[in-house]
Amino acid sequence: MKHTRLTFAAFVVLMVGLGSSDSLRGIFSPVFSSHFALSATQLGLIVTVSYIGNLVFLLVGGNVIERFEKKKALLALTGIWMAALAVFAFTDNYYLLLAGMFCAMGASTLLNTTLNLVTPLLFASSPAFFVNLLFFTQGIGTSGSQSLLGRYATDIGFWHKTNLVLLALGAAAVLLLAFSTVPGPRADGPHPAKRQSGVLKNRAALPLVFVFGFYFIAEHGVMNWLVAYATSGLGMEQAKASNYLAVFFGGVMLGRLVLSPLVDRLGILKSMGVFGSLSAVLYIAGVVGGAAAMPLWAASGFFLSILYPTLVMSIRLFFPHGQVAGAAGTIISVASLFDILFNVGFGRLVDTLGYGVSIYVLPLAMAAFIITFLAFSRGHGKEQQKN
Incomplete structure (x- = not known):
C-alpha cells in the first residue's frame, strides 16, 4: 500500500506538470509572435508541429514502450519531456522552439496515455475513480497555469522562468518514480511492428x-x-x-x-x-x-x-x-x-x-x-x- 501511494503521488506530480506544460503554448502565443516577429503562418506552425509530435509519439512510441518495463518507459518519456523544457528554458530560437514543441507535446501525450493505462493496475477495486482523479489533477495544472500565468506572460524572460519551474516539478516526479513500484512488466513476444x-x-x-x-x-x-x-x-x-x-x-x-x-x-x-x-x-x-x-x-x-x-x-x-x-x-x-x-x-x-x-x-x-x-x-x- 505504501508503494502504491508513492507511485500515485509520482503520477499526480507528473500530471500537474504535464497539464501546466500543455497550456503554455496558448498562453505565450502573443509573446512568441512579438519576440520572434512571427507571421500568422509561423505562429500556426507551432500548433501544427505539436499535433505532429502527438501523432508520431503515439503511433511509434505506444508500440515501442511495450518492450520495456513500464517504470523505465515512464522515466524515459519524462526525460524527453524535461529535455524539451530545458530547450525552452535555456535557448532563444524559433526553430529550437518548434523542435521542443514536437518533443514536449508528443512525450506529454504519450505519458498521459501511459499513466491512464497503468493507474487501473494500481487500484483494481476502483480504477475509474483514480484515473479520473488523476485527470482532475491535470486539470488543476491546466486551469491553474492559465489563471496565474496569463497575468504575467508578457515577455520571453518569463517563458524561460516558467519552464525552469516545470523542470523542477519534473525532477520531483523523477525522484518519486525512482523509488516507486510501477505495475506492468515488459511485454515479450512479437516485434512492435508485428x-x-x-x-x-x-x-x-x-x-x-x-x-x-x-x-x-x-x-x-x-x-x-x-x-x-x-x-x-x-x-x-x-x-x-x-x-x-x-x-x-x-x-x-x-x-x-x-x-x-x-x-x-x-x-x-x-x-x-x-x-x-x-x-x-x-x-x-x-x-x-x-x-x-x-x-x-x-x-x-x-x-x-x-x-x-x-x-x-x-x-x-x-x-x-x-x-x-x-x-x-x-x-x-x-x-x-x-x-x-x-x-x-x-x-x-x-x-x-x-x-x-x-x-x-x-x-x-x-x-x-x-x-x-x-x-x-x-x-x-x-x-x-x-x-
Missing part, C-alpha cells in the same frame, strides 16, 4: 478510431471555437463568451471528481453510454438553440468530463494485455488525424459559409461520436469485465 499489425486487425480498432476521432472534434472544437463563434457568430461580448468557456472546462474538472465513483459502479461501457448520451443532448441542444441555449452547451462539460479517460480505459477490454499500450497509441494517433483535418478545414468553412452554418459541424461530430460508440458497444455484447 504487434501493431495485430492491433489493426482487431475488429475493435476501426470503430474505436472513429469514436475517438469524432470525440476529439467535439471537445477540441469547444476549446478552439466556442469564444470565436459566440463573439463573431452570435454578437456576444468577449467577457461573456469567455465565461461560458470557463464554465465548460470548470464542469470538466468538477465532473471528473464527482462522477468517477459512478464509473466504477456502472462499469466502463455503461458509464460511457449514460454520460455520453447526457453530454450529447446538452451539447447539441446548446449549439442548435443559439445564444439563449449557450448555458446548456457550457453545462455539457460536466457529463463530458469522464468520457476521454474512461474511453482510453475501455481499450483494455478489447485487446490482449501485451497489446494495450500499443493499441492505445495506434488508435489515438490515427484518430488525431480527425482533429488535424478539422482544424485545417473549419476556418476555411467559416470564411466560406459563416459561423451560423459552419458551427453545426460540432454537434454533428458529437452526435456521430455517441451513435458510433453505442453501436460499437452493443455490437460487442456485454462488457467482458465490469472494470
Whole structure:
C-alpha cells in the first residue's frame, strides 16, 4: 500500500506538470509572435508541429514502450519531456522552439496515455475513480497555469522562468518514480511492428478510431471555437463568451471528481453510454438553440468530463494485455488525424459559409461520436469485465 501511494503521488506530480506544460503554448502565443516577429503562418506552425509530435509519439512510441518495463518507459518519456523544457528554458530560437514543441507535446501525450493505462493496475477495486482523479489533477495544472500565468506572460524572460519551474516539478516526479513500484512488466513476444499489425486487425480498432476521432472534434472544437463563434457568430461580448468557456472546462474538472465513483459502479461501457448520451443532448441542444441555449452547451462539460479517460480505459477490454499500450497509441494517433483535418478545414468553412452554418459541424461530430460508440458497444455484447 505504501508503494502504491508513492507511485500515485509520482503520477499526480507528473500530471500537474504535464497539464501546466500543455497550456503554455496558448498562453505565450502573443509573446512568441512579438519576440520572434512571427507571421500568422509561423505562429500556426507551432500548433501544427505539436499535433505532429502527438501523432508520431503515439503511433511509434505506444508500440515501442511495450518492450520495456513500464517504470523505465515512464522515466524515459519524462526525460524527453524535461529535455524539451530545458530547450525552452535555456535557448532563444524559433526553430529550437518548434523542435521542443514536437518533443514536449508528443512525450506529454504519450505519458498521459501511459499513466491512464497503468493507474487501473494500481487500484483494481476502483480504477475509474483514480484515473479520473488523476485527470482532475491535470486539470488543476491546466486551469491553474492559465489563471496565474496569463497575468504575467508578457515577455520571453518569463517563458524561460516558467519552464525552469516545470523542470523542477519534473525532477520531483523523477525522484518519486525512482523509488516507486510501477505495475506492468515488459511485454515479450512479437516485434512492435508485428504487434501493431495485430492491433489493426482487431475488429475493435476501426470503430474505436472513429469514436475517438469524432470525440476529439467535439471537445477540441469547444476549446478552439466556442469564444470565436459566440463573439463573431452570435454578437456576444468577449467577457461573456469567455465565461461560458470557463464554465465548460470548470464542469470538466468538477465532473471528473464527482462522477468517477459512478464509473466504477456502472462499469466502463455503461458509464460511457449514460454520460455520453447526457453530454450529447446538452451539447447539441446548446449549439442548435443559439445564444439563449449557450448555458446548456457550457453545462455539457460536466457529463463530458469522464468520457476521454474512461474511453482510453475501455481499450483494455478489447485487446490482449501485451497489446494495450500499443493499441492505445495506434488508435489515438490515427484518430488525431480527425482533429488535424478539422482544424485545417473549419476556418476555411467559416470564411466560406459563416459561423451560423459552419458551427453545426460540432454537434454533428458529437452526435456521430455517441451513435458510433453505442453501436460499437452493443455490437460487442456485454462488457467482458465490469472494470
